Amino acid sequence: MGEKLKELNLDSDSIFVPKIISDILKEVSVIDDFSQKLSKLDFHVNAFEEELKKIDAFKRELPNCMHLLEDAIEKLKEEQLQLKGKEFRPVIEQFIPYKSDSDENGREKRSGDFSDKKNWMSSAQLWSTPVLYENNFDSRNQDFGLHLKSVCNFGNRGGAFVPFKKPTGEEMKETNGLVPVQGLSLSSPVCEMGSNDLSLKGKCGNGRVQQQQPRKQRRCWSPELHKRFVNALHQLGGAQAATPKQIRELMKVDGLTNDEVKSHLQKYRLHIQKLPSSSAGVSSSSWFTQEGYGDLSKAIVTHSGSPQGPLNHGGSTKGVSVNGGDSMEEDEDEKSESHSWKCRLQKQVEEHV
DNA sequence: CGCGCAATAT
DNA sequence: CATATTGCGC
Numbered sequence: 001m002g003e004k005l006k007e008l009n010l011d012s013d014s015i016f017v018p019k020i021i022s023d024i025l026k027e028v029s030v031i032d033d034f035s036q037k038l039s040k041l042d043f044h045v046n047a048f049e050e051e052l053k054k055i056d057a058f059k060r061e062l063p064n065c066m067h068l069l070e071d072a073i074e075k076l077k078e079e080q081l082q083l084k085g086k087e088f089r090p091v092i093e094q095f096i097p098y099k100s101d102s103d104e105n106g107r108e109k110r111s112g113d114f115s116d117k118k119n120w121m122s123s124a125q126l127w128s129t130p131v132l133y134e135n136n137f138d139s140r141n142q143d144f145g146l147h148l149k150s151v152c153n154f155g156n157r158g159g160a161f162v163p164f165k166k167p168t169g170e171e172m173k174e175t176n177g178l179v180p181v182q183g184l185s186l187s188s189p190v191c192e193m194g195s196n197d198l199s200l201k202g203k204c205g206n207g208r209v210q211q212q213q214p215r216k217q218r219r220c221w222s223p224e225l226h227k228r229f230v231n232a233l234h235q236l237g238g239a240q241a242a243t244p245k246q247i248r249e250l251m252k253v254d255g256l257t258n259d260e261v262k263s264h265l266q267k268y269r270l271h272i273q274k275l276p277s278s279s280a281g282v283s284s285s286s287w288f289t290q291e292g293y294g295d296l297s298k299a300i301v302t303h304s305g306s307p308q309g310p311l312n313h314g315g316s317t318k319g320v321s322v323n324g325g326d327s328m329e330e331d332e333d334e335k336s337e338s339h340s341w342k343c344r345l346q347k348q349v350e351e352h353v
Numbered sequence: 354c355g356c357g358c359a360a361t362a363t
Numbered sequence: 364c365a366t367a368t369t370g371c372g373c
Contacts, residue, residue: 216369220368245356262356263368263369264367266359
């Protein structure tokens with residue numbers, strides 16, 4: 001098991017290097033005092049478990065993480081048990097309750113001794129291989145990156161857990177110089193574990209690779225994604241006029257399925273008919289305040305000529321515009337836009353009846 | 354198939 | 364409760 005961990009491209013420069021199991025074990029092995037050994041192990045196990053909890057919500061996305069951590073924990077406990085076995089003294093209180101321990105307990109328990117390590121995983125150099133969003137999405141990438149951070153709590157998880165990227169071939173194809181957008185905030189439902197697909201399925205019992213997906217991985221609609229969605233939607237003449245498939249095509253987000261768009265559209269429609277007014281609280285207006293992300297300037301300014309502002313407020317809609325910032329700049333539809341907005345106007349008026 | 358809606362799940 | 368997925372009729 002230790003090997004598995006080592007196999008990872010966890011370069012030894014990672015800040016918490018010593019935390020990698022083998023190192024930990026090594027570290028522990030040189031300790032003379034028994035209780036110190038145990039305590040050290042104990043601590044590390046706790047640290048791992050805490051991290052395990054942290055990523056629990058993402059276990060489907062980061063099965064590797066889970067396995068890594070689980071393996072690590074197991075290994076450490078194993079070691080611990082061995083130690084205990086050798087030692088005649090019971091040391092019961094050292095035993096670590098497996099999952100029952102809550103974050104706080106664990107934290108409180110151990111926060112004293114090795115203060116810095118509870119974050120070792122959070123600082124996560126483990127996954128710090130450069131996250132490459134290999135699409136040529138200028139500013140938007142940042143939006144996305146930003147979002148990823150905020151949403152997923154992981155500074156960046158490249159390395160073993162790169163968002164996702166198709167093997168090859170397709171990524172080269174361009175449409176009018178615009179690449180369909182590969183890993184834009186879409187962590188592919190299928191977790192791509194490349195070379196790091198270590199075979200630590202031991203934990204899962206059966207040797208069957210966990211490929212079963214009773215339910216699809218939840219598509220996370222990042223602001224960027226939503227922005228694209230809204231843009232496409234508007235280009236198609238409003239929420240009522242646009243159809244999922246068209247939207248999906250316009251969005252040019254690969255990996256995005258019709259169903260997902262359909263679902264999102266459904267929700268979107270509900271929202272625009274539910275709270276068309278600007279009086280909506282800050283919280284609920286998340287749908288319409290996406291632009292607040294990267295660069296407002298770009299989102300707002302955009303086209304001067306187009307009757308954007310008044311457009312969206314078909315009667316009921318007031319201060320808040322439904323548009324998520326029509327920054328349809330480099331999208332190749334600019335030519336047809338002159339006429340598209342007319343169409344849009346029409347459709348939008350139809351809405352908000 | 355694709356769309357819309359409703360049920361269901363997280 | 365909000366949001367995403369699945370199921371079902373059209």
